[in-house]
Amino acid sequence: MIAFFGSLSVGETILIVVIAILIFGRRLPQVAGQLTGQIVRARRALGDLRRETGIDDELREARRAVHETVEDLAREPARRSPAPVVAPRPAPERAAPDPPVTPEPDPDAPARGAGD
Numbered sequence: 001m002i003a004f005f006g007s008l009s010v011g012e013t014i015l016i017v018v019i020a021i022l023i024f025g026r027r028l029p030q031v032a033g034q035l036t037g038q039i040v041r042a043r044r045a046l047g048d049l050r051r052e053t054g055i056d057d058e059l060r061e062a063r064r065a066v067h068e069t070v071e072d073l074a075r076e077p078a079r080r081s082p083a084p085v086v087a088p089r090p091a092p093e094r095a096a097p098d099p100p101v102t103p104e105p106d107p108d109a110p111a112r113g114a115g116d
Contacts, residue, residue, distance in 0.1 A: 008016070024031045050056050 021028060
């Protein structure tokens with residue numbers, strides 16, 4: 001709960017307190033006590049659930065396995081093979097563009113003269 005408030009600035013905290021006073025007024029101490037009791041009960045239930053499921057033991061074992069693997073890799077860098085070196089491919093050759101096509105005159109068409 002305190003970690004949540006640690007991320008708030010002083011101005012934001014003051015604003016939250018003022019809004020709480022405006023909303024709850026004289027009942028603010030009573031509401032704050034009830035909220036604190038709910039938070040304590042929720043944390044206790046979460047702790048019970050973690051103990052019953054054994055998730056803490058599983059997480060501890062997983063962390064230990066990861067830590068051991070990292071240490072093994074750090075001790076034996078020679079066992080890892082280097083990445084293969086691949087030569088770059090040459091760029092594909094491009095053919096020269098075709099010259100523009102000019103239409104040939106039609107021999108059957110009447111000749112055009114300057115006076116047409």
